[in-house]
Amino acid sequence: MPVLPRLTDSKSTADKVLIQQVQALERASTGARVATFIQGAAASWLCRHDSNQWLLLAWLAALGIFNIAAVSRTLYLRRQPLDASNALHRLRVSTALPTINGLLWAAGIWIMWVPDNLELQLLLILVIAGISQGSLQTLKAHLPALFRFFTPCVGSIVVMAFAYPGPHSLNIGVGTILYMAWCIGFGITAHREFLESTRKNFEFEELSISLQVQKDIAETAIQAKSRFLAAASHDLRQPIHAQGLFLDVLQRTTLSPAQHELVASAAAACSASAEMLNTLLDFSRIEAGVIKPQIRAFMVQPLLNKIEREFAQQADAKGLEYRSRESALAVHSDPALIELILRNLVSNAIRYTERGGLLVACRRRGSQVLLEVFDTGIGIEASQQRAVFREFHQLGNPERDRTKGLGLGLAIVEGLARTLGHALSLDSRRARGSVFRLTVPLATEAPAARLAPAEPRTAQPLRLRVLVVDDDESVRQSMQHLLRDWGCECHAVESIEAALSLSRRWVPEVVISDYQLRDQRTGVEVIEALRAAVGRGLPALLITGDTAPQRLREAVGSGLPLLHKPVSPSRLYRELVTVVPC
Structure with a gap:
């Protein structure tokens, strides 16, 4: 140093x-x-x-x-x-x-x-x-x-x-x-x-x-932190991704009630780990600048209903009252990013509220719409109200209790609001509660109707020849079990050479490749080589467990559909249906 x-x-x-x-x-x-x-x-x-x-x-x-x-x-x-x-x-x-x-x-x-x-x-x-x-x-x-x-x-x-x-x-x-x-x-x-x-x-x-010198030290520390987070996140994502796929396959097998309960508990633990890793991913995507908002008009109420269904049980478990005001308003923004902002704000409100409850509201103010999350939690002192938006900054968690998150939620909220160009404000009083307000443009056009995607448990079986390329054996095995359970004919290999060799005798209909492979090779190279061998129209998906900003920019720059480990089976199913209409 x-x-x-x-x-x-x-x-x-x-x-x-x-x-x-x-x-x-x-x-x-x-x-x-x-x-x-x-x-x-x-x-x-x-x-x-x-x-x-x-x-x-x-x-x-x-x-x-x-x-x-x-x-x-x-x-x-x-x-x-x-x-x-x-x-x-x-x-x-x-x-x-x-x-x-x-x-x-x-x-x-x-x-x-x-x-x-x-x-x-x-x-x-x-x-x-x-x-x-x-x-x-x-x-x-x-x-x-x-x-x-x-x-x-x-x-x-x-x-x-x-x-x-x-x-x-x-x-x-x-x-x-x-x-x-x-x-x-x-x-x-x-x-x-x-x-x-x-x-x-x-x-x-x-x-x-x-x-x-202090600036150099800080930049070195930030780079070291980013490298550590990227390496740790990548190494953790591989087994958790495989674990989630194995558990999904296992849940569809014949099990006793006790075994179903154990598998459900294991799946919940796996889901909690995946959620923490996805929080790191969201933060890394903001730092890398690879989030590209997809702006459109959409109704607010379906989003509020979805978030309430997701978090009401958590609020009930703490004895909190969860309220959400009905709204007929439509806004002009990115629904996925707005959902991520509200999910983080609601999760944060539940985490730091011990009695009372929270309210998610939507109201019009001129040509703008205020999305507000009120809580009756511990509140935030005026001197701390800027600091809470810093990464890894947490109030009242000196013991680093993992149930209280990583301290990235509000940093992600601020980064997403900045990316969308929406104003974000905080009003809070110590021991009285807080209110976070996001100002979103009111939609001037009618929102387009959106069809709900099919889920793997209820959808028709897939009849596809799928080639999986991944250098992690557990991931290859879990992907094969899951895809075969969906009715696919699946082979899994670990390298470009093995993929090209296999394609000479068995032509895949879709390729799913990990982005970062051994010997500094990438999934983009695999897909380009296979398309040159079997046809330029070969559909493909990229999956990555890497959260390093440079890697994210490279992967997004390829133009290929990109999924991030751990990928839920339902998300993988939807993406396959999208790239290869069945």
Whole structure:
């Protein structure tokens, strides 16, 4: 796992600030030295006279040599690596150079000062004021460097004013002292602002790195979670799928009442496991973005009746009153997805209600229809009302009781509502209950009539040659038992090669293939190979136990009818009748 940088690592921050100080001093030195040398040359020319011209030439030569040496040294240092190990030495060099420069200017003022010439004195004061103002900006990164240049340079004016008394000496001396005090205060403030700005920049940089690392960790965790869920879901779906098919066949055999009761209990347990896996599948389908709404007009009441038939027994078992208001309204949406939303909301209401009951209502509001699920359950605090829509988030289930679900129901509801473009809202009060509202467009056209699909127990036997391709032996056996029980002639193989070999002597009328086979082969490849061998019109079904988003997108992208393990016998029967009309 990546290690997060510590924002409070003072040593690291101090080293970075030190390096920044050195860089600031070195960046400003070249241009500043050229400018001060030009100012020195101009002042020397104006202040020259017979008694000081040789001293001025010597001083100007010394100033030039110093500046050339200082610039050369700085340019050399800039080409060298700068890090915490050599930053302190570079800072000392950058501090020593302004000290020498300040002393040189102090000597220059002593040479150029003319006691009885106020104009030249004011000229020198202006030159020094300009140089000192520049130093406040170029040397503010390091106070010792600033003061070691500024003090001798400006202080020499005060010394000369009082060393050579004149009519204006007091004014010049006092004014210069006040100016020095202002400059010192300004320099300290500028230095503090520099340090504060530098530290904030580094803290922001470290915070950005920390946030990026945290984002990477979160993304890694999400990917790991998705891989784990996909792998665990796939491995669990195979035996549960086979178990469900075996139990369906067994229930149609001659059994004693006690055996029927045991088989029914086993089927109920298998159905509960399948329901939890299908919840994971619904969530994975939303994450993968493979849900494509089939929008049409439909009546709400048949859907409400279906959900009430499914959940009324659960409500009765907890002593809850289940009510559903009659409605003659039709809505414009995807009935399968609306059913899934309402099933999750009703299941959630029953799960978190201990007394009272729940109400499923449908009412019109303008051009919209409100589908509402009320309960008298534990309620949700305002601070938790957004969190409950997060995946695997559950209230009042620290022990992770499996009877309370996986914590995915409301995440699925929100994801489906977002996919459909329908508004979803929650009103709740702690210990008073909750109401979830889904806003759906009112249908403007008459709903088309839909025929109920036939069930395998009541429908005519199928007379089909069915080829099953699956690399799991238990799935192959269960599919063969079920299909033969429906009157089909069925063979089951585990690979593309075996399927092609069989098709040369026995031509199937329909193929049912698992999507993910061994050796990175897929059911799509099987179906394409068989169609090339026996005819392009060969009907086919894909079945998958994989819930990885990428796999789901690949399977859906094939354009073949896709079923998800565990597949109920009734669903498998309906799909077979659909792809191969009997």
